Amino acid sequence: MITAKRMPLPDVWLLEPKVFGDARGFFLESYNQRDFEAVTACRTTFVQDNHSRSRRGVLRGLHYQIQQPQGKLIRVIEGEIFDIAVDLRRSSPHFGCWTGAVLSAENKHQLWIPEGFAHGFLVLSETAEVLYKTTDYYAPEHERCLAWDDPTVGVEWPLAGSRPLLSAKDQAGTVLAECEVFD
Numbered sequence: 386m387i388t389a390k391r392m393p394l395p396d397v398w399l400l401e402p403k404v405f406g407d408a409r410g411f412f413l414e415s416y417n418q419r420d421f422e423a424v425t426a427c428r429t430t431f432v433q434d435n436h437s438r439s440r441r442g443v444l445r446g447l448h449y450q451i452q453q454p455q456g457k458l459i460r461v462i463e464g465e466i467f468d469i470a471v472d473l474r475r476s477s478p479h480f481g482c483w484t485g486a487v488l489s490a491e492n493k494h495q496l497w498i499p500e501g502f503a504h505g506f507l508v509l510s511e512t513a514e515v516l517y518k519t520t521d522y523y524a525p526e527h528e529r530c531l532a533w534d535d536p537t538v539g540v541e542w543p544l545a546g547s548r549p550l551l552s553a554k555d556q557a558g559t560v561l562a563e564c565e566v567f568d
């Protein structure tokens with residue numbers, strides 16, 4: 386059972402699984418295909434599950450695959466992140482716009498980001514473990530990186546003036562005007 390909230394960018398959904406708490410702890414369905422398809426109206430097959438751990442201030446992104454694009458269903462099992470999506474579909478009225486949500490082990494929320502978007506996150510807690518399902522396989526030759534700080538996209542990262550910790554690849558991200566994008 387999940388509750389779904391449409392995000393300001395159409396096609397991106399915030400999913401709130403029902404949490405059954407009792408004296409032992411809690412139980413939730415972290416993924417249920419029938420419920421997922423019912424609330425998002427997306428028919429998808431997930432083929433890969435990813436798991437990463439990062440420390441405070443790490444920013445991963447903004448990543449997408451120009452071929453073999455990946456829809457991603459993201460959740461956090463330890464800590465807290467600010468998770469964001471950027472619409473890279475040129476035909477979309479929201480091309481270049483972003484939306485984001487805080488996902489945490491505590492709120493147990495999930496973000497569904499369909500194909501055609503770039504994805505990234507900033508770690509807000511001491512450490513964070515992030516799990517996500519993807520609708521296509523990792524294809525490094527098709528991987529692209531939109532610059533996390535492109536002012537034309539203008540993601541409002543909750544950085545409070547500090548610099549994020551980035552991989553070399555993410556330090557060399559491409560501004561939107563020079564990115565390969567989707568039709």
Ligand SMILES: Cc1cn([C@H]2C[C@H](O)[C@@H](COP(=O)(O)OP(=O)(O)O[C@H]3O[C@@H](C)C(=O)[C@@H](O)[C@H]3O)O2)c(=O)[nH]c1=O
Nearest residue numbers: 435437445446447448449457504505506522523552554
């Ligand atoms: C993403 C990925 C990486 N790898 C390997 C490649 C590399 O040696 C190591 C670390 O890769 P990266 O630095 O690209 O990891 P990371 O920066 O965490 O990349 C991820 O960022 C988030 C924001 C996403 O949306 C993901 O799709 C993915 O792009 O893991 C795989 O084997 N399979 C994968 O699916």
